[in-house]
Amino acid sequence: MTTSHHSSSDSSRAFGRLATPVQRWIWDKEWSALHDIQERAIPLLLDTDDDLIITAATAGGKTEAAFLPLISSVIQAPGAGGFDLVYIGPLRALITDQFGRLEELCEKADLPVYPWHGDISASVKKRARADPRGILLITPESLEALFVLRGLEIPRLFASTRCIVIDELHALLDNERGIHMRSLLTRLEMSLGRRVRRVGLSATLGDMDLAKAYLRPDAADAVHHLDSISDGKELLVQLRGYRAGSNEGDESKTSVEFRIARHIFEKLRGEQNLVFAGSRGAVEEYSDRLRRMCEADRLPNEFYPHHASLSRDHRSFVETRLKDARLPTTAICTSTLELGIDIGEVACVGQIGAPWSVAALRQRLGRSGRRAGRPAVLRMYVSEREVSAKSGVADALRLSLFRAVAMIDLLIDKRCEPPQPQALHLSTLVHQILSVIAEKGGAPAGAIYDTLCVRGPFRLVDKALFASVLRQIGGPDVELVEQAPDGVLLLGRGGERLVEHYSFYAVFQSPEEYRVVAGGKTLGTLPVVAVLAVGMTIIFGGRRWRIKDVHDRDKVIEVTPDATGRPPPFGGDAGLIHDMVIKRMRQNYLSDAVPVYLDGEAKRLLAEGRAAFKQFGLDQAAIQTAPEGGWIVATWAGTAQNAALALALKARGFDVEQRDGLLEVASAEESLPAALAAIAAAPPPDVRDLLKAGATLISEKFHEHLSDELIALDASSAKLDLAACAGLAAAILAE
């Protein structure tokens, strides 16, 4: 594909099928050829009405693969009113990016393109509603707002919609937001009384059959899949091990943080890089260290923090620097820089500490090595503590290192975590019940059940469960819904209050926050849960500050520059690790193979972990007595199952610590094997026992309106696998 655009265009039959204005746009861009996925998508989208998933790395030409033929079809056979094409994107920034690209392309064809999200002015939205044509680019939440506020206009606005393009499909699969979007897709089709073609754009997906079923549940087999063949790019990986000393101070040049920062400083300076630090606190810690290293060497700073609590101003500044190849920039970041928005070519991706999922690691790595001929480079940094007689099992087994190795191995094998099709999503179900009632101005329970649970995405919710959810949210203390004498469901007092406020449209929870202000300028926000007092010093935005004042009423924290500081507490929940990762960790404990990507220290840590594994007897049996008393129980299960068994044991009076694939259990009156035998023979643990054992089950936005039983049922369908308890206990005893 190195020919000039003349000959390649002439030789491409697909190119010839595009509408003239689209061909002219390609011509102006001086593309040497169409990408392979573009060539293949053109006939598929022009000759059929089939659903399609296109997978390719970031900037692999996915958007054009979908829109070049789709726009051509609109030009060749214009619609009669209503948006011709709808694009759903999970980020406002992504919609703004795509708007820029598509507007230029559609200008030549006299098709309007309307961006629609929270930052778009009411006047643009008004124009779009008055003359709905061309392309609508919208977030799931803004589409939700259209259903709630303009339910009756939906058939008119989307009358001629021939395709819905869903960008970053992998980010909108089985999480609450993905279920929300799929519910809206079903409701749109039902409102129009016809099927609308669905096209999903995505990075690599863990399970293509499941992804197809998510895109089109009733005809998954008929969904086509086009995959970019340019995926065979070279990958360079190094995993560097670090050993933390016992009594060193943070500022010491032998501290792990100093040594990792020093390595990043020396290896990454001079180019554009991303370093994922794992938490906002770690981002601040490393940004501050790296900035000071630049200052100490009298070099201009090129290391900047990027995470969701920093102001939009600061984040845009970092993103703009990343795009400008003349200004070497390394962003120390969280998953804010994982998705979508184009930040250009990145030389290297750093990862401090093992990530939580292979999917995230793969997505991050997709940011590197995008220019032909350059490999993708991943530098992973893992630290382990010095082991002493008092060390716990986790340190001795080198669990962090083994998790990092498992993640890299799975990445190299091109595997990643599949979705969880068994989750009920009751919080989002409550949201959608309220939304359907608002859309229609009232609806019979049977019709709502049909919309959401028969045709829509809540198919694991049967009639009995649906009825108990309705009874619960119609209860006297809740009053989200009420029933009219003719049986039609209406919004109750509580439901009206929820739906009337703009915060209703998103299905996910968001914490209350303080604004952090320095000299009148907002640096960002901190969660209210953080304990912040006047006089405390913090690192924020990569710089050091002293808290001058806390205004609780306005939720403002005033700060002034200072010479010292530590990252403030940012809050956060424990992460979920999939069974697949834990199983691979176990394989690595049992193996003698030494991965080539380990440095010397990582190799030594690997050998120490394997030695400890044998010394504890974990190669022999799953239950072992721990050196300081109590037991080690090897579950070799991911977080959902591991946490469930931990709770079942806590409910029986045991003190339990969760580790990757293991439980550390302190001695109790009951013997552990006897307790496991009882759990193996019993039905899943009762909610009341779990709550007494300290389980926090409320995790989603609308859980607060559900009963303990319904919340427990929801949790156990996704994050806490209670049903697996008995089988897991039996398997442990049998080993």
Next chain:
DNA sequence: GACCTGCTGCGGCGTG
């Protein structure tokens, strides 16, 4: 022992 995402209508004021 964690990360991220999203948002309408309306009143008031200043400007062209």
